């Protein structure tokens with residue numbers, strides 16, 4: 001039995017970030033459908049969530065790994081800006097006691113600096129612009 005299960009899953013794609021998004025969307029639609037009184041709208045939401053459910057299963061069990069990877073790569077490329085925005089917020093919070101974040105006045109790049117009180121001259125690593133940074137204690 002275990003051997004059969006292993007051979008069934010051998011060569012299958014599995015899960016990725018796109019599948020994770022689809023699973024989250026599935027649960028959001030299922031929960032939203034619970035609170036919608038309109039029967040037709042409720043049925044539409046259930047239908048869409050059912051499609052998402054089967055799409056997740058299909059992608060996980062797919063043997064066409066190249067195509068599934070390409071889909072995930074497109075998803076990751078399209079959401080790069082959003083994911084980086086959240087990552088920056090997370091890092092700002094995580095390193096808030098040891099570092100500060102400043103924006104380069106020339107190229108608008110976000111630069112992480114050590115939290116050393118005083119006035120410093122900073123050189124942007126991207127464009128090389130020098131600017132003054134004052135850090136309060």
Ligand SMILES: [Zn+2]
Nearest residue numbers: 104107124127
């Ligand atoms: Zn710059």
